[in-house]
Amino acid sequence: MNVSRRQMLILLPAAAVAWKSVLAGTPEDSPNYRMSDHWWGMLIDIPKCIGCGNCVRACATENDVPDGHFRTWVERYNVSDEDMTNPHVISPDGGKEGFPVAEEDGEKYFFVPKMCNHCADSPCTQVCPVGATFIAPDGVVLVDQKYCLGCAYCVQACPYGCRYIHPQKEVADKCTLCYHRITKGLTTACCEACPTGARQLVDLKNPNDPIHEFLKTHSVQILKPQMATGAKAFYNGLDGSVR
């Protein structure tokens, strides 16, 4: 084979790049999981939520979430007819043990489960100075806890308040959309534990996912759309008073 000096100069770096990815191996623990085939999100169906707190407890168990911190939590809104812009919101211990009974007093009450929105244009990943948090190729926002410095820039940047500094590890921690489960073909812990189907894991790249039909036929919103975060937590039946 005759390779000119020019061709050699082009070939060598290309071969080096290819060999590097061979050495790195495949990142997935699950052999049949291909990141490029998925684009994960979550559907939250407000009219189905009963505020039982199952999702909060399941998340804490599955992910060893420290007490007083939440990867997901539930808020109870109380909106009066006269003052829609100032709802009364409670979330005792993140709704982990449920909520106090709301009396029939003519005002509007409803529950809003909250979690990381796994934004497609996430503010949290943009502010990380070291590349410790990132959007994985399948749309899940993750934290590399071995690389994180714990500077908490991301905690401040998240418009939804979904991040915290882990008190023992002293690094940023957040919802991984149960990445260790969804890559193995399971649903998230919160979806598994939700008794009413108020939360559903969705894969926007799966053409057979019922989310496509749901989004077409329902009035679905995301939180703080004016922030242009590309949030992928879709809320059905969301009240205008929710912030």
Add this chain to the structure above:
Amino acid sequence: MSSFKESRHLYHFAGLFVLAFLVFLVVRHYYVPKSFGEYGHYRGAAIGEIASLPVKFAGHQTCEGCHTDVLDVKSKGKHAHVNCEACHGALANHADDPSIKPVLPDTTLLCARCHTASAAKPKGFPQVVPADHSGGVPCQTCHNPHSPAMDGGGAK
């Protein structure tokens, strides 16, 4: 001619820069993780590390593999779409090793968590005031938790 002599200092200086740059490249090679930049400005291997964390909720498909008798009852009742671990808790350890016996949940607390009447709950959702409804008698005295409707053949 004299100007040429002076420019030698510049060459020394440039040499220093080149040397510093080479040292930087060597240090960088050892300090930046191998998979950094594989998919973007982050450590690609972190994805695999997060994906390989242990699972604690086995998932209802796993439960249904063995407990087909419960599935038969449950699938015909009102709790057909309530997953096993929603009430029984995380049981991947039991699925891995069936000799680990799970603790049965206390229905008095468990049922009340979902079915205690509150104005905040969706109107169509079955709700009771526990004190008025049973007066402290445990729920499973009358209801079968796997198929709780009284008229659906699920009642005891």
